[in-house]
Each structure stands twice: as structure tokens, then as C-alpha cells.
Amino acid sequence: MALQARLVITGRVQGVGYRDWALTTGQRLGLSGWVRNRSDGSVEALIVGDENAVGTMIEVCRRGPSMARVDAVDIEPVDLDILPAGFTLLPTA
Template sequence: MARQCKHGYVSGKVQGVYFRQSTAEEAERLGLDGWVRNLDDGRVEVLFEGEEEAVRELAEWLWRGPSAARVTGVELEDQPLQGLSGFVIRR
């Protein structure tokens, strides 16, 4: 299977609602590598890579997020593979 990498931003009510932790848990469940962090403007930034199907699943999940989140936008772009190992929450 082909590997893909995506980088992007999630907007809406996505900070203070367990979004980063939930994203990391979902990424790990899907076997993805990458990172997630909060931005000062209220958005969440994410970069993730792995098998094409798993990348697609996380991209779809980002539109839902955890139950307390209210996602209003997801902007994702393809990126070159980064060769990351594991998924971390950046501060």
C-alpha cells in the first residue's frame, strides 16, 4: 500500500475539549505517525503520515473530533513523507 502525509489545520471549538489527546489516540489506533498541537489563534495544527486508508480515516475523523468539539473547518494539504516514528502531542 502507498503511504501518504498530510499537514493542516482544524478550526472551531477545538481547544480545551480534549482534541489533541483524542487526535493522538485516534492516530495511534490507526497506526499513523506525526504530531498535533494547539495554535495561539485557537486552531489545532496536525501532521500525520501512514498508509493511505488510515490517513483518509483520520482526515475524516478530524471533522468530528471528540464529543465536546465543534469543528467548523479542516484544511489539509499533501506533504512529502517525513519519516516520522510515533505520534506525539506538541506543546
């Protein structure tokens, strides 16, 4: 069974390649979902996958790419009826 989580990452996470890094990382881990900037300066991600991959993604999101400064990663479990295919970028919300 796939785990599903919504992450909101705050800190210096826009303008430092965080979304592209998260996209590449999520794809490498075989996750489904998406990542996007938010108008409040945070980055939001929906991640869906096996327990190990989701756990790894959460852990690495706490560090982010080298230019980022992550202050917090808020994690909210979700239960989607329709799961996304692949891991993609979404427009800013």
C-alpha cells in the same frame, strides 16, 4: 507508499480534549506524526500513514471528540524527506 498531510482544524477545538483524542485516534490507526495547539486557537496535525488510515483520520477529524465543534479542516499535502516515528503531542506553536 505513505501518504503525508498537514491538517489545520478550526472551530471550538481547544480546551475540549481535541489533542488527546487526536493522539489516541492517530495511534490507534497506526499513523506517524504529531498534533499540537496553535496560538490562533486552531489545532494542527501532521499525519503520515497508509491511504486508508490517513483517509480515516481526516474524516474523523471533521467531527472530533464529543465536546468539540469543528468548523473546518484544511488539508495540505506534504512531502517530508524524514518521516516522524510514532504519533505524539507537540508544544503549542
